[in-house]
Amino acid sequence: MEPEGLREAFAEAALDVTPSVVPIAAIERAGRRRRRRRTAAVLGAACGVLLLPLAVVALRTDLSLGQGESERVTPPAASAGPTPSPSLSMAYAGKVRIVTPGERVEVSPGIEIWLTEDGKHWSEPDQPTLFRSVSDGNLDLSAPGVSVQESAHDGVSFLSGIFHGPGEPARVEVETVTGDLDGTALTLAGEPGWGVWYAEVKVPESQTPPSDSPSGVTERVTVYDSAGGVIASQESAT
Incomplete structure (x- = not known):
């Protein structure tokens, strides 16, 4: 069949085909x-x-x-070691210290004081042990009072004594020929009603009382309680 005849035959066939709907x-x-x-x-x-x-x-x-967070971690606290014992020399000057019976306190080079229930004991260079009783009747503990003992070593006067009266001591004031100074108090626990005071003062030679003078370096000793009340006070006590 000729090409033109083929085209006509295909065209006629295509006219008979119905195309499907496009989706x-x-x-x-x-x-x-x-x-x-x-x-x-x-x-x-x-x-x-x-x-x-x-x-x-x-x-x-x-x-x-x-x-x-790791940097902020608090390190464990160091264990508290034993507190070193303070010096028993003049470290307690102007203070009140409670001691145990027989406890020796070095209050000045070569001078020691210790308390027992029956009174004050002390030792000084080249001297035998000294003692002042609170139970032999020489001190009237029923009324407030202060006693004074004085000694001189190398141009320094050491002053001490017994005080007695109601109340707990908080401060000791010592009036001397050279001026006023704070003393130190030693006492036993349990409010025994008495204690020991001491102080040290350097006295110029021009103000040193003669050895035969009835008056010494100390003019007055006053012991106060924590409220400022007077426990005991005595002038030129001996």
């Missing part, structure tokens, strides 16, 4: 699904890229916080 709606839905999947994939990749540095930052923050 435009389905094609559009499929296209939208493919676009959504591509968009989700792109966003997921972008979020992953963004979250990676955030995760690194968070990790670094956690690490830095951990380091900060």
